[in-house]
Amino acid sequence: xxxxxxxxxxxxxxxxxxxxxxxxxxxxxxxxxxxxxxxxxxxxxxxxxxxxxxxxxxxxxxxxxxxxxxxxxxxxxxxxxxxxxxxxxxxxxxxxxxxxxxxxxxxxxxxxxxxxxxxxxxxxxxxxxxxxxxxxxxxxxxxxxxxxxxxxxxxxxx
Numbered sequence: 001x002x003x004x005x006x007x008x009x010x011x012x013x014x015x016x017x018x019x020x021x022x023x024x025x026x027x028x029x030x031x032x033x034x035x036x037x038x039x040x041x042x043x044x045x046x047x048x049x050x051x052x053x054x055x056x057x058x059x060x061x062x063x064x065x066x067x068x069x070x071x072x073x074x075x076x077x078x079x080x081x082x083x084x085x086x087x088x089x090x091x092x093x094x095x096x097x098x099x100x101x102x103x104x105x106x107x108x109x110x111x112x113x114x115x116x117x118x119x120x121x122x123x124x125x126x127x128x129x130x131x132x133x134x135x136x137x138x139x140x141x142x143x144x145x146x147x148x149x150x151x152x153x154x155x156x157x158x
Contacts, residue, residue, distance in 0.1 A: 078105030088116030097122050
């Protein structure tokens with residue numbers, strides 16, 4: 001696996017390539033670093049200069065350039081994370097409302113920050129430059145530049 005990953009992604013640094021799985025039809029931009037015990041599923045698109053921590057599960061999602069995904073994150077299928085986003089450790093994104101019907105995918109806008117341990121529910125849009133406090137459960141869209149926290153996440157009062 002070590003030689004295969006080096007051949008497929010010569011400009012990507014895998015911290016421990018023998019303990020990483022990158023399935024077929026994955027694109028990873030140059031300068032990206034990938035931690036140990038991480039699984040990147042078929043169809044994932046990861047931009048330039050990203051950092052993916054250890055113990056992450058990245059499904060068929062799109063990550064922009066210079067995105068940081070800390071250790072232990074689950075980025076589900078269909079998620080779009082725009083450029084320069086920070087996702088703290090243990091963040092979970094969801095795409096299934098469990099009511100039948102179609103999947104709906106979260107989107108995290110440019111330069112947003114999502115604190116560790118947060119859960120982003122299906123279809124939620126986090127606006128550009130927004131901040132989600134650690135441990136929040138985001139059940140509704142977050143406007144650009146807003147700061148939200150709690151369960152459910154609500155706007156912080158000034």
